[in-house]
Amino acid sequence: MVRLSRLLRLRKSGFDTPLRVSRFRYVAHGANSLFQNAEVEVVENFDGTCHLKSGNIIRLALDGCTNRPFYRIVVSKRTDPRDCEMEQIGTFDPMPNMLNEKLCSINFERLKYHLALGAHPVKSVRRLIGLSGFLPLDPTLLIFAEGLKRRRKIEELISSQGNATEDDESSNS
C-alpha cells in the first residue's frame, strides 16, 4: 500500500531522478493478439500499463583500424559483446570526408520493424535517428546543444574581456 501511494505522488509531482528516456515500448492493454510474432511478450506493470518485453538493443558496433573508427548500426542483445549482432541495420562514419561530410546509412524498413517489436536504441543511435528526421529530436541532444552554446558565449566574453584588458594595459604602459 505504501508503494502505491509513493508511485502516485511521484507521478503527479514529477520524478526526482535525472532525465531518462524510457526503455520500454508502451502498448495497449490486450495487445497480444495484434502481434503475429510468437516471441513477443506483453508485460503488465504494477500500474496496470503494459509494455513489450524484449532484450533487443540498437547500438553502434566499432570496427576499423587504429586511429580510424567506423561504426555499424546493429541490433543485438545487451549481454552480447560489442561487435556481435543479430542483424545489421546500417553504418556510420565518424570521420568527415574530403567534402566535410559524415556519411550515415540506415535501413529504415528494418528499423521500423525492430522498433515496433520493442528494441531500445542507445543514446548515440537515438541522436542519429533524430538528426535524420525520421523521428523527432532526442531531448538529450537539445540539452547538450544548449549547454554548448552557453559555454561558447561565456568563452567569447572571457576572451573579449581579456583583449580589452590587454589593450588597456598596453595603452596605459
Place this chain on the structure above:
Amino acid sequence: MMSLRWRILFSLSSRRLCRTVYSGPDGLPDFTREYEKNTDTSWEARKLKNIRQRVIDKEKGKKFEDLEKIVDDEARRIAPLSHFIFSDDPAVCNKDLMLGQRMEILGNPSSDGKNNIKEKYSKSSNLDPDFIRPEVQEILKRIRGKDPKIIFKRKLERNKEMPKIQLLSDEQLKQKYEEALEAAEKFLEMPPVMTEREPIDEELAFDEKLDGYEHSSLVFTDISEDLNRNERFIVVRETNGKLRKATWEERDRMLQIYFPKPQRDILKPELFDDLTVALKNEFHENVLQQILIHFDPDSANYINLTKQVYDDIDEKGAFELLRSTRFFGGLAFYLTKHKSIDNLLIYFLHSKLLEEASDLINLYYLIKPKSEVSQQIQDIDDAVEKVKIFVANEAINARAIKLALNPFLKSHQKRTGKQRSVQ
C-alpha cells in the same frame, strides 16, 4: 586481419575519395651522382613535397604538361558498356552479383520483357518526346548503318559456352551470318536522349538549437531494399541545423557508394575537364562511352559533354567515326533538333548513300513544325528531288550541298530523259 564484410563497409566511405596524384618528373630517383649529393633530404621527402605543391597549384588552376599524358591515357581506355546503366530496375541494379553473373544479364535486355523505351527507364518523364516516336526510332536505326567489321571489332560479350565447330552449306552460313547481325542489334541500342532534370531545392526542417553542434554536415541515405534509385530518401543535415534534401550531385555520389553501378567512379576522371586533348586524336567513341558510364543521361554534365563531342564532329565532318555504332542516332537527333543537317547531308552524298539522305530529310520534317513543304516532300520518293527542295527552302550551306549533288544530277537527267524518249 580485417574480415571481408567490414573491410568493404570501411572502404566504402574512404577508399574512393583518395585520389592518386601524379607526382611529377621527380617521382622516381635517378640514382645518379647528383641525386646522391643531396643528402639533406631523402628522395621520398622530395617526392612528397612535389606532390603537395602540385595539389596546391592544381587548386589554384595551374595546368601541367603531364596532364595531357594522363588525359590521353584515359581517352584510350576501352570500357565495355553495360545495359545495367540504363535499367533502373532494383532487381537488376542492387543485386550483389559477381562479375560473371552480371555479364549474363547484360546481354539480354529483351528477356526482361521490356522492349518499350518508356518501360525501361523509370525517369520516363524526362525523355525527349520527339525521340520516343517510333517513326523517328526507325529512321535513326536505318541511318546508322550495319558494318559488321566495326560492330564485331571488339569482344562484346563473355563466352557463355565453349565455341562450337559445325559443317554448314553456303545457304546455312548466310543464315547464321544474318542471325549474328540481328543478335548484334542489342549492342547497338541507342542511349536515351533526355531533357535536363530540374534541380532539387527542398527544405524539410530547420532547428535553430542545433546551430554549432557539429562542425561537419551529416548525410543520411535509406538502404532499404527493392526501391527505385529515384525514390530513395537522401537527406542532409547541415551545421546550421537545417534539414534538406540532397542535390542531384550528392545523390549520385551516395548511390554510387551504397548501390554501385559497374565501372563508375565517384571522383570523375580528368578527361571531362578538357575534352580538346582527347578529341584531337579522334577518340570520340571512347569518350562517349565513358560519358555514358559516369553520368546519368538526365544530368547537365552529360548534356554539355555530348554537345561538345557532337559539335566537334560536325565541324570536322568526321561522321565515319560513329557510323554503325550506337551513338550515331544521338548525333543525328541532336543535329536535326538543335543544329543544321547540312554537313551530314554532304557526308551522305559524298559517300553515295542516297537512301540515308532521303531518310534524314524525312526526319527533319518529322521533328520540325509542320509546313506546306513537309507534305510535298513526303509524297516524293526520289532522293535527288528531295534534296533540291530542301536546299531551296531551309539549307544554310546551299552551295556545298549543290556541289555534292552534281554527280547525281547527270545520272538523274539521263534516267528522266530516257523515260521521256520512251513516252
